[in-house]
Each structure stands twice: as structure tokens, then as C-alpha cells.
Amino acid sequence: MTVDSSMKRAFILALAFLAFTAVRPSAAAMVGRSAQTPEVRIARLHYEGGGDWYCDPSSLPNWLSVFRARTGIPTAATDVVVTLDSEDLYSYPFLYLSGHGRIALEEGELAELRRYLDAGGFLYADDNYGLDPSFREMVAQLFPDNELEPMAGNHPIYHSFYDLPGLPKIHQHDGEPARGYGVFRNGRLVLFYSYSSDIGDGLEDPQVHGDPAEVREAAAKMAVNILMYTLTHP
Numbered sequence: 001m002t003v004d005s006s007m008k009r010a011f012i013l014a015l016a017f018l019a020f021t022a023v024r025p026s027a028a029a030m031v032g033r034s035a036q037t038p039e040v041r042i043a044r045l046h047y048e049g050g051g052d053w054y055c056d057p058s059s060l061p062n063w064l065s066v067f068r069a070r071t072g073i074p075t076a077a078t079d080v081v082v083t084l085d086s087e088d089l090y091s092y093p094f095l096y097l098s099g100h101g102r103i104a105l106e107e108g109e110l111a112e113l114r115r116y117l118d119a120g121g122f123l124y125a126d127d128n129y130g131l132d133p134s135f136r137e138m139v140a141q142l143f144p145d146n147e148l149e150p151m152a153g154n155h156p157i158y159h160s161f162y163d164l165p166g167l168p169k170i171h172q173h174d175g176e177p178a179r180g181y182g183v184f185r186n187g188r189l190v191l192f193y194s195y196s197s198d199i200g201d202g203l204e205d206p207q208v209h210g211d212p213a214e215v216r217e218a219a220a221k222m223a224v225n226i227l228m229y230t231l232t233h234p
Contacts, residue, residue, distance in 0.1 A: 042080075058203075063223045066223065084113055120234065128198060146183050151182045168222050
């Protein structure tokens with residue numbers, strides 16, 4: 001008996017949503033949903049240091065909308081903004097960081113971010129061109145014993161919903177190739193970093209950057225994969 005591919009996909013999506021919501025009781029606040037808000041949410045990290053943490057304002061609402069439309073999994077209508085001392089930080093298992101400039105985290109903030117990630121949270125950092133030196137310094141302070149590792153095109157994050165050859169190149173800037181990096185803790189990917197790609201720019205409203213449809217589609221597919229990966233690898 002052959003199971004229809006659409007049925008397989010529906011079954012996978014159901015498991016993904018259950019995986020995202022069935023967090024161990026000791027970290028129940030990491031679920032990212034409640035009886036009042038049964039939906040996938042993204043929290044944008046507000047950081048100090050001078051970098052424009054608020055960049056690409058339409059990217060996250062568009063990301064959530066695309067994810068909902070393509071997977072059928074409920075999402076919030078828009079993102080929320082948190083700091084590392086926000087009381088509700090642990091209500092959001094998916095943390096997004098972007099910008100063009102400097103990130104400056106104090107020791108207490110680094111300790112809280114480390115605790116958040118080790119408790120089951122996930123950080124996606126998207127270099128919006130100019131973030132790289134500061135971000136790498138932050139990661140070295142955050143996890144001195146866990147370096148950013150290059151992630152080849154065969155990693156599951158590139159194949160969790162769409163089969164992609166690797167991280168897509170959205171904007172050229174200085175012409176460097178798009179490269180994905182990760183930090184692994186006890187075998188779990190806790191941080192994914194997209195360098196020289198600009199996924200966030202590709203998710204913006206079409207008129208913001210004037211990107212062609214195929215470029216925006218590449219950004220959308222990668223964004224769906226990133227979020228789906230976190231749902232299926234809790």
C-alpha cells in the first residue's frame with residue numbers, strides 16, 4: 001500500500017507542531033505557545049552596542065505569514081521584541097538577531113543567553129552586512145569552548161521542508177559567497193548564523209529592495225526551512 005505524499009507531509013507537519021509544543025516540563029516556559037496563543041512565534045532580540053537590531057521591520061511578519069501559508073502550522077501575526085532580561089524571554093523558543101553594526105552584551109546578558117540556549121532555546125542570527133566582526137566576538141564570549149562551525153549543504157537545516165543546496169545568496173554586497181555556520185551544544189544545534197546572505201532582506205516587502213521574485217522565493221524557502229528545523233529538532 002502506497003501512502004500519498006500529501007498525507008505524508010501532513011503527518012510530518014503534525015508531528016513537527018507537537019514536537020514544538022511538547023517541551024519537557026522543567027522547561028515548560030520554552031514552549032512558545034499557550035492555551036491563549038496556540039501558535040508559533042518569533043522573538044526579535046533588542047541588544048545594545050549601536051547596531052540596528054530593528055532592521056528589516058517587515059521581514060518577520062512576512063516570514064510568519066509565509067510559514068503559515070506553506071506548512072499549515074499556526075503562527076502569530078507578527079513578531080515580538082525581547083531583551084535578555086525580559087520576564088517573558090523563556091516564553092519564546094525562537095530568538096532572531098540581525099543588524100548592520102555592533103552588538104555589546106554584558107556578562108549577565110551573556111550568561112542569560114547561554115542559559116536560554118542550554119534550556120532548549122534557539123538563536124538565528126542573520127548578518128545584514130556589517131554585523132559579522134561583532135557577532136563572532138559575541139559568540140566567542142558566549143561559548144568559549146564551542147566555535148562557529150561551517151555547515152555544509154547536506155545538513156538537515158537545508159532540507160527540513162525544501163531541498164536546498166545550501167544557504168542562498170540574496171544580496172551581493174562585497175560578493176562573498178553565502179555561508180551558514182552553527183554552534184552545537186551536546187550534539188544539538190543551538191545557534192544558526194547566515195553570513196553574506198541577507199535572508200531578512202529577502203523577506204522584506206517586495207518594494208523595499210526591489211528583489212526579483214526568484215530571489216525572494218529563495219529567501220522564503222530558507223526561512224521556512226530554518227523555522228521547520230527548530231520545530232522538528234527540539
